[in-house]
Amino acid sequence: MFEDLAERKKQARRVVRQLKKDYPDAECALNYDSPFQLLIATILSAQCTDVRVNIVTKDLFAKYPDADAMAAAPVKTLEKIIQTTGFFRNKAKNIHAASQALVDQYDGEVPQDLESLVELPGVGRKTANVVLGTAFGIASGIVVDTHVGRLTKRMGLTNKTDAVKIEQQLLEVIPKKEWVDFSHRLIHHGRAICAARKPKCDQCHFKKFCPQIGVE
DNA sequence: ATCCCGAGGG
DNA sequence: CCCTCTGGAT
Numbered sequence: 001m002f003e004d005l006a007e008r009k010k011q012a013r014r015v016v017r018q019l020k021k022d023y024p025d026a027e028c029a030l031n032y033d034s035p036f037q038l039l040i041a042t043i044l045s046a047q048c049t050d051v052r053v054n055i056v057t058k059d060l061f062a063k064y065p066d067a068d069a070m071a072a073a074p075v076k077t078l079e080k081i082i083q084t085t086g087f088f089r090n091k092a093k094n095i096h097a098a099s100q101a102l103v104d105q106y107d108g109e110v111p112q113d114l115e116s117l118v119e120l121p122g123v124g125r126k127t128a129n130v131v132l133g134t135a136f137g138i139a140s141g142i143v144v145d146t147h148v149g150r151l152t153k154r155m156g157l158t159n160k161t162d163a164v165k166i167e168q169q170l171l172e173v174i175p176k177k178e179w180v181d182f183s184h185r186l187i188h189h190g191r192a193i194c195a196a197r198k199p200k201c202d203q204c205h206f207k208k209f210c211p212q213i214g215v216e
Numbered sequence: 217a218t219c220c221c222g223a224g225g226g
Numbered sequence: 227c228c229c230t231c232t233g234g235a236t
Contacts (some may be wrong), residue, residue, distance in 0.1 A: 001225095028221085029221075030221075031233090041220085042221075042222095043223090045220085045221050045222080046220090046221085046222035046223070047219085047220055047221095047222065047231090047232075048220055048221085048222095048232090048234085049219095049220050049221085049234080051220095051235095052219060052220085052231080052233085052234070052235090053221085062228095065223080082234090083233075084232095084233060084234065085232085085233075086220085086225090086231080086232035086233040086234075087222085087230095087231050087232050087233085088231090088232065089229055089231075089232085090223080090224085090232085091232090094223085094236080105228080121223095121230095122221085122222090122223065122224090124220095124222060124223050124224085125223095126221075126222060126223085127221090127222075127223085130218080130221070131221070143221070144221095145220090145221035146219080146220065146222085147219085147220090147221065152230090161221080162227090181223085184221095187221060188223080190221090191220095191221095195219090196217070196219055196220085197218070197236080201233095
């Protein structure tokens with residue numbers, strides 16, 4: 001990592017500039033028609049590709065499009081529909097309980113602040129930041145998923161492993177107006193070029209200023 | 217064998 | 227800090 005904060009900020013500016021150049025229109029890859037659906041899709045995305053989440057949510061949202069319908073669904077039925085996303089018992093229990101909490105406490109709507117979102121079962125900082133940033137356009141933090149964690153470490157913007165600590169270090173060097181797009185663009189770059197196993201460094205436009213920490 | 221837009225519990 | 231939950235793709 002770049003030890004000096006000023007150096008880290010300089011590196012952050014290079015990264016943000018290149019991200020804008022390479023991925024000007026990066027957006028959320030999960031399919032949804034409402035904040036509620038984005039919330040559920042994001043809960044399902046834990047340790048699962050967005051492609052598979054979209055396959056599952058097509059059926060799930062056709063049957064249970066909103067919090068009222070999802071809260072009324074049998075958990076066993078939810079388990080069957082979302083089975084292929086992995087962790088399906090926990091996820092089914094959580095999306096059912098979270099939907100019930102939305103009905104009970106928020107009249108079926110999704111709250112627009114981080115503290116309320118994180119209290120919902122199955123919703124952590126990452127999921128809450130996705131919903132706030134993408135569905136509501138509220139920059140309350142930076143989404144740190146497996147891609148953002150891996151790429152920011154390789155690019156020298158953090159030396160941490162814990163997602164919350166990575167986010168703290170990123171918040172120091174990324175301007176607030178960039179927070180939402182920063183994650184989306186990094187995630188696209190992580191899938192297309194800077195993959196976990198076989199990063200395509202020969203095709204990477206970030207190579208000229210990438211310390212390549214963690215890449216063999 | 218490792219990774220995928222994690223969260224909760226110990 | 228650690229562990230567990232889980233299936234599909236490569």
